[in-house]
Amino acid sequence: MEFATFATRAATIDAEPADLEIVDHVRALLEAAGEDLEIVARFVQGRVFPAWDSTTLDIGPRTCYEAIARAAGTNVDADDVEERLADRGEIGDVAASYDFGGQQGLGAFTGRGDAGGDGNTGSNGGELTTREVAETLSDLAAADGAGSQDRKVDLLFGLFNRCSSVEARYLSRLVLSEMRIGVGEGTVRDAIAAAFDVPDDRVERALQVSNDYGRVARVARDAGLEGLDAMDLEIGRPVQAMLAQAGTVMGALKDWDEAGVEWKYDGARIQLHHEPPSSPGSNGAPAGANDAATTRIYSRNMEDVTNALPEVVEFAEETLEQPAILDGEVVAVDDAGEPLPFQEVLKRFRRKHDVAKAREEISVRPVFFDCLHAAGEDLLSEPLTRRHDRLEQLLSADENLDPAAVDGLSLLWFSDDPEAIESIDAEALEAGHEGIMLKDPDSTYSPGRRGKHWRKRKPDIETLDCVVTGAEWGEGRRATFLGTFELSVRDGDASEKRGSARSTGAPQHLETIGKVATGITDETLAELTALLEPHIVAEDGQDVDLEPAVVFEVGYEEIQSSPTYSSGYALRFPRFVGVRHDKDPAEADTLERVQRLRYGGRR
């Protein structure tokens, strides 16, 4: 397809406000793309390479301005282009405003009109094709080392020099990843389905496994539904990660009756692709069928981060005997194996140099929670329960091993009991993790979807400032710390009757509403103990009564009616947020506010 044809159609799409009409234009474009279908299906989304391919053009705006300036004519420089951009606000508009093509090519003088066979050496009089653009951009992405920036300008200049106004508009947007003609992934999916008469859910499936819009379009056209259905995951081609939305325990149990619960790790998401040496179970993956194991690790954005994470590669080589694609997190750990904050992982994650040195400073370890492919079998459409079983089998050397002892395995519990889930949450926090994930046990793996099947427990809908009225001495290593703090709120009405509590210094009228024990580190417990100990008024075994003096900010998931506490309410999943040093008990939240939050709807 001539690039001018593509650009003209892109302009039509650009001007079209209605989604359905856009799909129809894209459909027509795909039908007309001929040999260049794969390229066109990518270009229309503003992509040069397939989504699984982490190759980037790596063209800075300045490189593009220089190329435009050179093609634009005499005495135009990159600053002029930038100035015009400031005026017009959009690079496509700027590129379209110049008159390109002043520089002639030698091909115009050879008498043949075209100096070579591979297109690149064609005279500048010839029509630019989408294939030539794609090939030139691919050469450009491959340029590296000294002088590569100049070479990129040269190549790009060569393209712009052959561009008409409308071609220049879309070429500049394409190279700067600013296509923005209203064509999203869904648009292309629907257009492929319409153009080649295949059901859109099957196109969707093929897109999920291949992560390559160009290839799916070509297969749909050339091999139809049968071809699409035969497309599988390939080791070495990352797919998009399944994502979670925020949710609550109560909501999850209401929707699914039983929830899968796992720890939420404070790490960076990874997708591990592993092919053991010459594995017989391979499904013909391009990276496989060799003598050495092949292990690639991809980030959530499908960037190849293999070289930055040698521990994970070693883990895969030592553990995995079958081809596999696993979904998990990589967590930074200290010498004792305790998790470190997310920022520490980032110091390792995209590192390209001095990996060995960084590894000495911060170790990482992988934790896997899902399995997309095992031993030649794609598992995307299997339920979570089965995928997790396969994961466990892959990771455990001995099937009788307790799952808790399997290295690299994120445990998955199933429960319909909020109390039990609460205690898993408490354990996760205790172990230094972020909390819990809730997963629908029957759900399939949907790449790239932020669906309701996976939920991050939303920790705090609202916080309450509660007075601490009691506590318990801890056990074991926490025996010298106060913990499990009893929380109370003011009964505002009662306080009114007695006059202003604050001015008289009279005891507050307080009602208990719950206990908070989670979300507190040992360090904080020590501080809180020091803060509260002077206010102990009575002790009975481990139980301690405190005079109202300290106010905690407490998060929670829900307020329930409850006979357990004197307020008549209980906080579900209470979590310590901090001490309100700026507030005294007379300024703590009231029962009235609790009632409002309980019944009045949430803000």
Next chain:
Amino acid sequence: MFKAIVSAETLTSALDSVSVLVDECKIHLEEDGLEIRAVDPANVGMVDLSLDAAAFESYEADGGLIGVDLSRLEDIAGMADSGQLIQLELDEETRKLHIQIDGLEYTLALIDPDSIRQEPDIPDLDLPAEVVLEGSDVNRSVTAADMVSDHIALGVDDAAEYFYVDAEGDTDDVHLELTQEDLIDLQVGPAHSLFSLDYLKDMNKAIPADAEVTLALGEEFPVKIYFGFAEGQGQVTYMLAPRIQSD
């Protein structure tokens, strides 16, 4: 089969005159010498180079073709002092080039020639005007034009019989005239064309100041620039397509 010994200076001159246009090139290892032809990605500038076997201390070849990364090879050649000799030998089996400079040995991986941009056809141009001048005058013209503009016009006034250079900037202009007396030779004919300094500046870098340079010009036609190096046993021809002149 290819085995040759050449002075560092000769090899460097040859490589430099090609690398101003391309990063990679094919080198023909002919029986009577090396030949390189390459065109830039936009097909605007071209180089045609030959280096006779006589320019080498010793030379044996039987018509092979290799692809090289020019900056690599230039870096290696740069390790030699200008008087030093560089020995080149192609290992046919591994497709690598062994390079030896005294005790220093370097094994250079070659590039598959098929992956390098196709060599250009050389336009067969009948250019009416021919200007022969010193490399230093080309250098002066380019440098002066570059001060005011990013383009340069080259022409011959066929009535008054002189060669001229024009550069028009946004504010300042440059005009240079070289008469028969300033030039080594002038063949008068109608000639005026506009060229991008981006290219001409690069080509100028490879033109030795003391070389005798021939410019062949026409009206709105490419310029052909040729000069010798390695005591006349190497020849470089550049060809540069013109810019269409507005108005």
